[in-house]
Amino acid sequence: MPQYAILVYPSANRVYTDSSPGLLRAELSVFGAALSAELTDVGEDTIGGVGYVVFSTAEPLTALDIALLSNLSSLYALFEYTHSERGEETLRPVTISPLASFDSDLLTIQKYPGKTNELFTKLLFNVTLLSTASPLAMLEQPLHVLDPLCGRGTTLNQALMYGFHATGLDVDGKDFEAYEQFVKTYLRTKRVKHTAESGQVRRNKVRLGRRLDVEFGLTKEQYKAGETRKLTYLNCDTLTADDLLKANSVDVIVTDAPYGVQHGSHRTQDASLARSPRDLLAAAIPVWTRVLRPGGAIGISWNTYVTKREELVEILARAGLDVCEGGPFEDFSHRVDQAIVRDLVVARKPA
Template sequence: MFDYGILLYPAANRVYADSSPALLRAELAVFGESLSSPPADVGERRIGGIDYVTFSTAQRLSEQDIALLSNLSSRYAIFEFEGELLRPVAVTPLEKFDSDLLTIQKYPGKTNELFTKLLLNVTLLSTADPTAFLRGPVHVLDPLCGRGTTLNQAMTYGLDATGIELDKKDFDAYEQFIKTWLRSKRVKHTADSGQLRRDKVKLGSRLELEFGLTKEAYKAGDTRRITYYNCDTITGTRLVKTGSVDVLVTDAPYGVQHGSHRPDELARSPRELLRDAMPGWVRTLRPGGALGISWNTHVIKRDELAALLGEAGLEVRAGEPFDGFAHRVDQAILRDLMVARKP
């Protein structure tokens, strides 16, 4: 057997940092389904006063295995045990841009960027082709994208992404941030924004970005796209081509401060929002694509959400390790995640 230890990223958020070891163990188990040698004896070990998540494999990790594990959300470093010594494993993360793309924005209610990465990871790994994102761009949709943490994580991975958000303040904040960031990093790109219309009816605003991962790639026409629709999620998903999305990930509303415009009212129940929006969300997914959603279990019970996804025609991933992601955010929020695949 070959023994490994993962040093966790020192998260600034203390509550999330306390949950990180358990979350990483569950995430590692999902990654393990795509490794050449599944991890065994996953646990925790304190070495030199530092906590590590540890695991064993029957075969030494291959180059492909390391490329995959390099993207674990809370991974700071990976070591292979050699007796009492730790040998660093050279990681090859997928990141195409600096981490400040994810960390600069600070605002109340922001989803922890490490959790956003975790949610995207386990959803990508639940598609019919779990390692496709390592080989080339896939299309990510966040239909409740707020100020764009999911869009930025997809961009960091070199993926295409579409976001939908009703709140105009969030849209404006994201537009200002991303345009400034792209210019300051001298990323070759084009940006087009303006009114969002359909059948001559104004729906909201839009932002369309096209950028290259390198200057050379941009010149050669090898680009990625970020699209942001500032409108109701039910309306916005109608603008997304049927079967064009590989993974849909979103952090569902935690309480009454979130909502979606209906013809006559602002629907403030997360339960109603998900029920009304789910058919449109699922329509955008390609066969074999996956949907990942995080939510406050105090608002919607796990069985209820699973039934909602099942009614929409999705196959929910249940049991280990998907029952190990629940963690406390604050006194009012116990967050969990659920992933389902479209047949």
Template sequence: MPAANRVYAESSASLMTAELGVFNQAVLGGSIEEVAVETIGGVPYLTFNAAELSEQAVRYLSNLSSIFALFRLAEDGGLYPVPLTKLDRLDDDLLTIQKYAGKTNEHFTKMLLNATIMSTASPEAMIERTLRVFDPMCGRGTTLNQALMYGYDAFGVDIDHKDFEAYSGFLRTWLQRKRVKHTIDAGPVRRDRKLLGHRFEATLGLSREEYKAGEKRQITLVNADTLASEDFFPAARFDVVVTDAPYGVQHGSRNAGGLSRSPLSLLEDAVPVWARLLRPGGAIGISWNTFVADREKAVEVLAGHGLEVFDDGPYRGFRHRVDQSIMRDIIIARKPL
């Protein structure tokens, strides 16, 4: 892609190979074979063999995180375009317009969401129905924006009030500027005269016609500790829980000692909370910095709370370097039915 982040682009081929492997296991029936990176006419391509690509298979492939175009490679060396059918329902500047230090690459966020959906008990739901996506440490909303882009309902919690104000302000302005039909409800959340947090909720139509017909999408943002998520959302509410854990500088929960800096201690406290909010058969996808917590220990935390961890095959292909201090990986686990 012309505007691709250079550092992420260096890893994108290997990352999308792993992502394609997850899709292949979940919804493509193992029909994708011999995946490789090849240079054709000076341009790097991800190539694969498939006896045939059904219309439904193309729908899935169209939503791979870093896909730019899909071609059929003929025996004469010619490239014949295969039209993409993306889920995208809104303008892509919803994902790209925000610029700030520490923003997670939007292609990576899409890949994490995709792989997590593919790991649920109903991966075909990705293109068949409206999913409910929850990010329990949502920051300034990259995951929530991607969920909205897919036409899903999005829910997030974050402890940082500045991030809460920045994202709710951005979303309010974006909806107005794009003339998206919507309503907004915002304010403090209290129970028994005690302040639990602050909530921002927008109800919107992906088109004017859908809004008039009552077909609306919801995005809810809460400013609170992630460990208090159950104060705001009912049990078994979400299809997937997807979050990009902060990389060892500060984390999304407070304890008696202050702001937690250990991702493992955060996960140990938070995973049971997140799991209770997840529907049976739903999946949790977490990215984190392996320099501050190794994979085996993260697997132990998730498995120790009764989740089925995916820890082989393509799921071992997501590790990649972000910078000198961050080696990022993904871990995904499913809640038993």
């Protein structure tokens, strides 16, 4: 039975580094459902004094399997792993081919208080993509990703890294301005062919907020041929998502639920909605679901100290979504700091 070993990416965040092997095991198990061969014996081992996440498969990994696994959030290197009865251990490197339309600094260059760890954002992104009705679509076509609470754009940047189309909503004007400046500067510095336009969002002569529309080519040749990607940031209330986006137009929704008042909705007179992430999600998830394609998935990370898992599962179910439960989906909880224990939940819209 073929065996493999994953060298875990060293995160700059010590707390996340401690959690990474366990999170990678759970993520790998979700990936396993899309592999051509059965995944078994997922665990951890020490090889040459270094920790690895190890696993076995019923058959050797195919080229498509390797292409898929190349995108594991904390994968630094992949090896074929053999060990003899005499105790000799051998690691043979496997060439990986991650989706990477830009340099890694697209994800790491932004530094600000409260930024979600980019490795965790990628993990949440991956688990959501693999929970759709077409998990291999991430390798086959440019999907449309929505982050309806996008802040300064960590999820949007991950979507761009994968070569996808991305839309974000957030009510915080400072976050909108910071991301607008960042993405324009980044694309210009990297000499990426693009256009960027800013303007107002209006419906029925009512101003809802501001917008940034960016269109770019992954290569100069693709840009000239009209094979472009689109990025839209709407500085608007998340409860207007179904007014601003077409129904059934988004392939996946990926978002980090808020921990504070800054993400509260301005569209309601209920003051508790501005304070409670649970109430915000209860109001927003039905709105988001309307723009999600049948067969698409929504992935949400949140602080378990402010909302219980069963409450969030109930909200998703009431919106008509099928929640992914059991197995690895119960193994993503991890400590961020004294006030935050983060978990994720994923649900699919029936096809």
